[in-house]
Amino acid sequence: MTEHKSRILIVEDEVLIALSLKKMLEPTFAAETAHGYEEAKMLLSHKLFDLVLIDISLSGDKTGLDLALLINTNISIPFIFTTALTDPGTLEKVTNLRPSAYLSKPVEKVNLITAIHLALANEDATFKIELGKQIYYFQSKDFLFAEADHVYIEIHLKSGKNQILRTTMAYLEEVFPPKYFKRINRSTAVNPYHVSKIINDKLHIEDQIFKISKNF
Numbered sequence: 001m002t003e004h005k006s007r008i009l010i011v012e013d014e015v016l017i018a019l020s021l022k023k024m025l026e027p028t029f030a031a032e033t034a035h036g037y038e039e040a041k042m043l044l045s046h047k048l049f050d051l052v053l054i055d056i057s058l059s060g061d062k063t064g065l066d067l068a069l070l071i072n073t074n075i076s077i078p079f080i081f082t083t084a085l086t087d088p089g090t091l092e093k094v095t096n097l098r099p100s101a102y103l104s105k106p107v108e109k110v111n112l113i114t115a116i117h118l119a120l121a122n123e124d125a126t127f128k129i130e131l132g133k134q135i136y137y138f139q140s141k142d143f144l145f146a147e148a149d150h151v152y153i154e155i156h157l158k159s160g161k162n163q164i165l166r167t168t169m170a171y172l173e174e175v176f177p178p179k180y181f182k183r184i185n186r187s188t189a190v191n192p193y194h195v196s197k198i199i200n201d202k203l204h205i206e207d208q209i210f211k212i213s214k215n216f
Helices: 015-025 037-046 064-075 088-096 109-123 169-175
Strands: 007-011 030-034 051-055 079-083 101-104 126-131 134-139 143-149 152-157 163-166 182-185 188-190 197-199 202-205 208-211
Touching: 007 015, 007 037, 015 030, 015 109, 030 037, 037 051, 037 064, 051 064, 051 109, 064 079, 079 109, 101 109, 126 163, 126 169, 143 169, 143 208, 169 188, 182 208
Parallel strands: 007 030, 007 051, 051 079, 079 101
Antiparallel strands: 126 134, 143 152, 143 188, 152 163, 182 188, 197 202, 202 208
């Protein structure tokens, strides 16, 4: 089975620096580059990333700070700033956007890899589902998919420790982290990060195939 590599989007307008950062990250991570705000926005709307590495001083009307605000508002994934700017005004703006880390250029590989690992570890925190007196604990990225059968839902986990819960899909939608729990039909929800391919209305996760409903 192919090991899942965390997907990193590098947003850097200087091509040589972007390629250097990409080389630092591979093969530990699956890295992709964008050279400005609009390109990054487009990629984030069409692909799933686990973390974004953002240069604050992007060329164009929109800066890395604008991209961070977009991520906080619409996507809610961790991001790390890279910049040569260390003046108090910039630092104050950066702090208000709550990045996972702030790395000064030139970025050293060991600092970059460490910052990404820490950011991803914090993001993959354990969450809980309370059903009456029972409390179930899950890790977001361990979740593969959920299937409903009348009043029961089976939670399928990558670890193999599946759980059968007496609850509803509507309730699970409320308590699961949204980016890891997507309904694809009335009785099925999946973790988009484990989707291997989509062909027409068929979605694949490991050896399972699910039908995507037009209503979801």
